[in-house]
């Protein structure tokens with residue numbers, strides 16, 4: 001491999017099990033083209049920040065107050081610049097990023113969504129609501145999707161998907177756990193490596 005590793009920031013809002021999957025994959029040498037250099041949470045006290053600390057990765061809180069967008073994104077951009085971040089992974093990050101922000105990071109922001117896009121995605125589909133919607137519809141297979149982020153919620157190019165069976169008696173909580181174990185925690189590190197590799201190749205061609 002030539003050139004430097006892609007410098008990755010992981011943006012979180014909650015428990016951070018997907019962040020943990022990335023950290024664990026990195027320590028097993030499964031993200032050779034990337035390095036997680038920063039974790040940003042929009043929620044103070046998110047357990048994901050404790051995971052970052054345990055892994056020796058700098059963790060920063062950038063809170064978004066009600067109604068503000070520009071100021072939040074300015075503060076976020078400043079911290080990303082300070083850490084010379086090349087690529088952003090949204091791992092359970094619940095704050096909305098504007099089209100202006102995402103346009104400045106083309107094919108440089110990834111998101112994990114807990115369904116097979118284009119099912120059960122877009123505005124309002126987050127957390128347990130996604131799994132509730134899949135159960136309400138009665139689909140027999142769901143899964144997870146990692147995609148690039150653009151101005152359309154959950155609408156960017158798909159990088160990877162993995163299917164997961166829905167079983168009799170599933171609740172949103174049981175299904176959420178199965179989708180995480182069988183899809184999200186496997187898919188996100190793989191897709192992160194793919195995207196990081198693409199970026200290192202792009203920068204060595206320039």
Ligand code: GRF
Pocket residue numbers: 012013014015016017018019048091092093112113114127180184
């Ligand atoms: C995951 O289900 C992810 O797909 C969704 O939010 C959840 C985050 O969980 N976007 P965690 O914070 O990574 O544990």
